[in-house]
Amino acid sequence: MNTVLLINASPHGQVSQGHRLAMELLSSLRQRYPQLELVERDLGAQPLPPLGLDYAHALTTATPFDAPLFEVSEGLIRELERCDVLLIATPMHNFTLPAALKLWIDYVLRIHRTFSSGPEGKVGLLKDRPVHVLVSSGGFHQGERAAQPDFLTPYLRQVLNTLGLFDLQFTYLQGLVFGDEAVRATLDEARGALSSQPLFTPLVCA
Numbered sequence: 001m002n003t004v005l006l007i008n009a010s011p012h013g014q015v016s017q018g019h020r021l022a023m024e025l026l027s028s029l030r031q032r033y034p035q036l037e038l039v040e041r042d043l044g045a046q047p048l049p050p051l052g053l054d055y056a057h058a059l060t061t062a063t064p065f066d067a068p069l070f071e072v073s074e075g076l077i078r079e080l081e082r083c084d085v086l087l088i089a090t091p092m093h094n095f096t097l098p099a100a101l102k103l104w105i106d107y108v109l110r111i112h113r114t115f116s117s118g119p120e121g122k123v124g125l126l127k128d129r130p131v132h133v134l135v136s137s138g139g140f141h142q143g144e145r146a147a148q149p150d151f152l153t154p155y156l157r158q159v160l161n162t163l164g165l166f167d168l169q170f171t172y173l174q175g176l177v178f179g180d181e182a183v184r185a186t187l188d189e190a191r192g193a194l195s196s197q198p199l200f201t202p203l204v205c206a
Contacts, residue, residue: 002033005083006040009090009101010136013044017173017183018089018136021190025087025132029200039079043100048072051106065113073107080108085130085200086165088156092137096151105159115162124164130200131160133170134190138177145175169197 004026010016030036049072058069065074080086090101108114115122133156141150153170160168171190175182 002035002084003037003039003082004029004085004087005079006038007086007088007090007101007104008040008042008044009088009098009104011044011091011098011100013042016089016091016136017176017187018091018134021134021171021173021187022087022089024191025194039083041076041079041104043104047100048076048103048107050103059111073110073113076104076107077110077114080114080163081126083129085132087132087134089134090136090152092135092141092150092152095141095149096155109159109162115164122162124162126164128164128166130167131165131169132200133168134173135170136173136176138175140174142172142174 006022006026008014008016008019008022010018013019026036026038055069055073058067063069088101090097093099111117114126115124117123135152139148140146141148157168160166171193173186173190175186
């Protein structure tokens with residue numbers, strides 16, 4: 001059984017363009033892997049609880065992994081550990097990722113659990129696996145029409161590398177606020193790019 005973990009960070013939920021494209025991608029994958037299992041975490045529909053003082057204290061003390069304070073973190077990390085493919089659909093908010101996705105990161109990027117820290121810096125403890133990130137934006141931050149900076153891509157790349165995930169691909173849906181024609185154009189461009197890429201080749205037919 002192959003498992004895809006889909007993290008949807010859009011406040012628009014299942015009607016977001018990123019989520020719709022993610023489901024198209026999953027449908028295509030299921031043609032090759034009929035037994036593909038989807039685990040979806042919708043960060044807008046099911047918001048994660050904010051981090052508090054007790055959690056911050058637990059991170060800096062010898063707190064067992066099974067302590068109640070780590071219950072949410074452990075649940076999210078186990079989802080990540082079990083998946084064969086990680087698929088993230090996220091909007092770009094104010095040049096970077098939305099708060100909901102940052103909170104998910106703060107729960108899964110945990111010292112001594114998903115990364116270690118030593119003289120040479122931080123080293124990921126998770127097994128590498130394919131990761132595809134679908135980034136939606138109202139404006140343009142890539143290519144000739146770019147009119148704003150992109151802090152999302154380098155930050156998210158660094159985060160995923162720190163977890164131990166290096167097999168990364170990004171697809172961008174840009175100009176989504178410029179009407180239906182612009183939406184169709186960016187979706188068509190993304191579909192064309194996705195169809196030409198060898199996505200998720202490490203998966204094994206069930």
